[in-house]
Amino acid sequence: MPYRYVIKGTGFYSKSPDSFAVLENHLFCVDNDGTLATCITPGTAAYEETRDTAKTDGSLIVLKEGQFLLPGFVDTHVHAPQWAQTGKALDAKLPVWLNKYTFPLEAAYADLDFAETVYRDLVQTLLANGTTTAQYFGSVHLEPNKLLADLCADAGQRAFVGKVVMDLPAQCPDYCRDKSAEQALADTEAFLRYTADINKQTVQDIVGVVTPRFIPACSDDALYGLGELAVKYDAPVQSHCSESDWEHDHVLARTGISDTKAHLRYGLLTKRTVLAHSVHLSDDDAELYRKHGASIAHSPLSNAFFAGAVCPVKKRLDQGIRVSLATDLSAGYTPSMFDAMRQAIVSSRILASGTDYRLPAERRGVSDSDLDFRQAFYMATVGGAEALRIRSGKLETGYNFDAFIFDFNVLQSNSRYYEFDNLADVLQKIVLTGQRQNIAALWIQGNAVSLH
Ligand SMILES: [Zn+2]
Numbered sequence: 238m239p240y241r242y243v244i245k246g247t248g249f250y251s252k253s254p255d256s257f258a259v260l261e262n263h264l265f266c267v268d269n270d271g272t273l274a275t276c277i278t279p280g281t282a283a284y285e286e287t288r289d290t291a292k293t294d295g296s297l298i299v300l301k302e303g304q305f306l307l308p309g310f311v312d313t314h315v316h317a318p319q320w321a322q323t324g325k326a327l328d329a330k331l332p333v334w335l336n337k338y339t340f341p342l343e344a345a346y347a348d349l350d351f352a353e354t355v356y357r358d359l360v361q362t363l364l365a366n367g368t369t370t371a372q373y374f375g376s377v378h379l380e381p382n383k384l385l386a387d388l389c390a391d392a393g394q395r396a397f398v399g400k401v402v403m404d405l406p407a408q409c410p411d412y413c414r415d416k417s418a419e420q421a422l423a424d425t426e427a428f429l430r431y432t433a434d435i436n437k438q439t440v441q442d443i444v445g446v447v448t449p450r451f452i453p454a455c456s457d458d459a460l461y462g463l464g465e466l467a468v469k470y471d472a473p474v475q476s477h478c479s480e481s482d483w484e485h486d487h488v489l490a491r492t493g494i495s496d497t498k499a500h501l502r503y504g505l506l507t508k509r510t511v512l513a514h515s516v517h518l519s520d521d522d523a524e525l526y527r528k529h530g531a532s533i534a535h536s537p538l539s540n541a542f543f544a545g546a547v548c549p550v551k552k553r554l555d556q557g558i559r560v561s562l563a564t565d566l567s568a569g570y571t572p573s574m575f576d577a578m579r580q581a582i583v584s585s586r587i588l589a590s591g592t593d594y595r596l597p598a599e600r601r602g603v604s605d606s607d608l609d610f611r612q613a614f615y616m617a618t619v620g621g622a623e624a625l626r627i628r629s630g631k632l633e634t635g636y637n638f639d640a641f642i643f644d645f646n647v648l649q650s651n652s653r654y655y656e657f658d659n660l661a662d663v664l665q666k667i668v669l670t671g672q673r674q675n676i677a678a679l680w681i682q683g684n685a686v687s688l689h
Pocket of ligand 1: 314316477513565
């Protein structure tokens with residue numbers, strides 16, 4: 238059977254939080270519709286025939302020594318407008334960060350020329366960092382969010398995009414607020430329809446997401462209305478939940494129930510819900526995530542600045558909750574999912590060991606909390622894909638071919654000496670040392686995407 242192209246080489250993908258597959262010197266056969274039609278093992282008759290056919294018709298791509306095939310990253314929490322302030326103002330407390338820096342910046346995207354400049358650069362930067370799928374918070378105004386969805390469609394990125402809803406005067410400044418709950422709902426509905434139209438004309442997914450900023454910023458009318466829109470359009474939902482002590486306590490004081498239970502009450506805790514942070518969940522809250530199929534967007538770098546605690550990811554994975562990984566630009570200061578994986582590992586190890594040297598070692602940390610490269614790789618790929626309910630994240634038959642070539646040989650690589658390692662060690666090196674310059678080629682839904 239003729240394939241669109243065939244890649245010959247060694248690939249890795251995560252099978253579960255604790256295990257991964259190594260496909261050594263396989264043929265990865267990609268169909269015209271952008272799915273991985275089959276992976277053929279060496280030493281079989283089909284292998285030689287497929288390889289020779291592809292070679293003859295010019296559709297064989299052979300990985301060089303030191304090149305490996307990996308699934309693309311899925312970043313489940315990115316604030317697109319905050320790209321312009323990445324690396325700035327993280328010495329400020331959260332209220333200052335929001336009111337002095339973030340809200341004025343987000344409001345500036347009403348200027349569509351400004352929006353186009355920054356969003357085009359952001360999408361291209363994420364692609365160059367290996368992020369084949371991103372879930373974005375946009376801004377409060379409708380039009381720049383449409384532009385962001387258009388730019389993702391044009392660049393070939395698989396994207397989930399939300400028009401941010403924030404309508405409560407007590408929490409949101411006039412210049413960065415929905416004028417009313419009715420307006421917020423009307424704009425959200427218009428955006429969901431707009432993205433549904435784009436999606437029909439785009440090979441990869443472009444999906445509109447119901448996006449209350451977080452419960453403290455939204456009225457009850459807006460929140461209940463968004464829950465109804467999620468049902469009406471079978472739309473995914475994204476928001477923040479129990480990020481910090483302040484948020485967790487604020488929602489409890491306002492509603493009398495936990496942040497998680499409040500999302501459930503408003504109709505916003507569904508199997509298509511991804512909630513950033515989820516650091517301060519009780520075990521009952523976590524059980525509600527599991528029961529309703531909601532997912533966590535773990536944002537370890539931003540948690541280090543604003544959460545006041547470390548999300549117990551290992552515990553949540555062991556409970557059977559879907560956990561994805563996120564950069565959380567710009568509360569996280571890097572667009573790299575390599576960096577996010579590393580921070581997830583580091584934060585978990587600090588949680589496990591504890592920090593107060595005055596305590597005896599056995600009382601210093603939270604036992605069985607540490608993550609390694611296996612769980613980090615899982616969250617960055619499969620965890621994200623499962624959270625967004627897309628068939629990506631694995632190099633398996635029938636999956637969308639969203640993948641990149643990792644190259645140890647590039648100039649200025651920090652990843653070295655793969656030739657001395659077994660393949661499991663190679664994957665660990667990729668997770669712990671990889672950078673954007675190691676990404677030599679990238680495909681989304683089978684299409685080669687420009688990295689520049
Ligand atoms: Zn966020």
